[in-house]
Amino acid sequence: MKGVADLRERILVTGAAGLVGTHITPLLREHFALRLLDIQPMTPEGDDEVVQGDIRDLTTMRKACEGVTAVVHLAAVPTEEDFVTRLMPMNLLGTYITFEAARQAGVRKVVFASTCQTILNYPPDVWVTPEMPVRPITVYACTKVFGEALARYYADQFGMSMICLRIGWFQPYDSELLRKEPAMLTMWCSPRDLAQLVIKAIHSDVAFAIFFAVSNNPKRHWDISNAQQWLGYEPKDNAADYFVGEGA
Numbered sequence: 001m002k003g004v005a006d007l008r009e010r011i012l013v014t015g016a017a018g019l020v021g022t023h024i025t026p027l028l029r030e031h032f033a034l035r036l037l038d039i040q041p042m043t044p045e046g047d048d049e050v051v052q053g054d055i056r057d058l059t060t061m062r063k064a065c066e067g068v069t070a071v072v073h074l075a076a077v078p079t080e081e082d083f084v085t086r087l088m089p090m091n092l093l094g095t096y097i098t099f100e101a102a103r104q105a106g107v108r109k110v111v112f113a114s115t116c117q118t119i120l121n122y123p124p125d126v127w128v129t130p131e132m133p134v135r136p137i138t139v140y141a142c143t144k145v146f147g148e149a150l151a152r153y154y155a156d157q158f159g160m161s162m163i164c165l166r167i168g169w170f171q172p173y174d175s176e177l178l179r180k181e182p183a184m185l186t187m188w189c190s191p192r193d194l195a196q197l198v199i200k201a202i203h204s205d206v207a208f209a210i211f212f213a214v215s216n217n218p219k220r221h222w223d224i225s226n227a228q229q230w231l232g233y234e235p236k237d238n239a240a241d242y243f244v245g246e247g248a
Contacts, residue, residue, distance in 0.1 A: 008033035015075030027195035061101035091143035117141035155208035190237035
């Protein structure tokens, strides 16, 4: 007889030990059995499976993708580090290996963590939609543009469902930045809202899309209407409820 763990849909989360992964995996665990992959050691909870491995290794990733229904690809170098030694191998090669491993393992759904830095060179008074040309503000953001293009390729070429989430400024609820940084009133993405988007993206039948992952902030100037219409996204959090001002 199968146990409860065997009956739960299992998903793979790469970069699970990072900032985003640490804060959304408890929320994802309420809906899925998790296979957590990171280069750092992790301690499983509940029916978790843990894989310590490198996203640049196809054999490791191919095995990690076996038997899961979706991959949530969070693993990346998230800052402006050296392109040749850090950004290129992790954010370009690592993303390609992850998508290709998913394809080879027969996984039909990938949720890719992109960034709102891909459009941050638009003036702040411009209402930005997902269809507008990218205007990246960092080389890191350029690597995420590659990931979005690669996702489009895998959707068109192989019929996989590839969902790109352009994540805003992700911070946990107890973050000092959330309390003091004015840009949070525009850019904040909360753990609860990001987890909601990931869950709804996994359950959707959308073949390919780019969605802005941002909370219901008062100064938001990124269009989330496609996520609302196609996924039923309803952001629950607002940076204004946490912001107390600079120097507080």
